[in-house]
Amino acid sequence: MKTRIKELRKKRKLSQEELALEVGTTRQTITSIEVGKYTASLVLAYKIAHYFGLTIEEVFDFSNANEF
Amino acid sequence: MEEFRTKVNRRIILASGLTLVAVALGIYAVFSLQNVPDDATMSAGFISGFQFGLIMSIGILSMVSVVKLRRALNDEIKLKVLYNKEHDERLKTIRSKAGQPLLSITSVLMIIAAIIAGYFNIVVFYTLVAAVLAQLAISAGVKLVCMTKM
Structure with missing residues (x-):
């Protein structure tokens, strides 16, 4: 799944480690979500979107949702 | 996070206990090795060697985990990283x-x-x-x- 996490993170000059610490996950999980290897759960997606002050749809691209 | 801190404290106590038991068993094993009978077989030696190795590994791993958990307990960020890793x-x-x-x-x-x-x-x-x-x-x-x- 495509996400805007990397872009939003860069805008805020935030490292993966810092974001992981804020949303209660590991740096490796943030990397996996960013490269599309792992699809975040609803709770984690909400935490990430909430951290950036956006909605889940604004951070995660659901255009290929039927493939999941 | 306070609940997790208590959990970590409990783990430190458990790991410290395990280290002490491993050290005591290790010392006992070293002294008991001196009393090996002359007719002891190689397999008997292998089993006691395996036990000694196992005891030493448990002791070393427990010691490392005590140090790691103590460090995490004294640093809020390390504690949060540990919590995030586990959850x-x-x-x-x-x-x-x-x-x-x-x-x-x-x-x-x-x-x-x-x-x-x-x-x-x-x-x-x-x-x-x-x-x-x-x-x-x-x-x-x-x-x-x-x-x-x-």
């Missing part, structure tokens, strides 16, 4: 795919059974140790594959 959803999925924590429990039980069985039948001892090594290797392999794929 991370991706890692939880990977662990469950690799058969954890059930596989660790069965491995410990099988090792205990192997040591006890070793006193009666050396073939059973070798078989159980080989089975434990095989299941741990498979679990580690699955974990590695999942970590690269997820």
Whole structure:
């Protein structure tokens, strides 16, 4: 799944480690979500979107949702 | 986070206890090695060597975990990283795919059974140790594959 996490993170000059610490996950999980290897759960997606002050749809691209 | 801090404290106490027990058993093993009878077989030596190695590994691992947990307890960020690592959803999925924590429990039980069985039948001892090594290797392999794929 495509996400805007990397872009939003860069805008805020935030490292993966810092974001992981804020949303209660590991740096490796943030990397996996960013490269599309792992699809975040609803709770984690909400935490990430909430951290950036956006909605889940604004951070995660659901255009290929039927493939999941 | 306070609940997790209590949990870490409890783990430190447990690991410290394990270290002390391992050190005591290690000292006993060193002194008992001096009283090896002249007619002792090689397999008997292997079993006592295996036990000694196991005790030492448990002692060293417990000591390392005490140091690691103490450091985390004194640093708020390290404690949060540890908490996140334990509650991370991706890692939880990977662990469950690799058969954890059930596989660790069965491995410990099988090792205990192997040591006890070793006193009666050396073939059973070798078989159980080989089975434990095989299941741990498979679990580690699955974990590695999942970590690269997820």
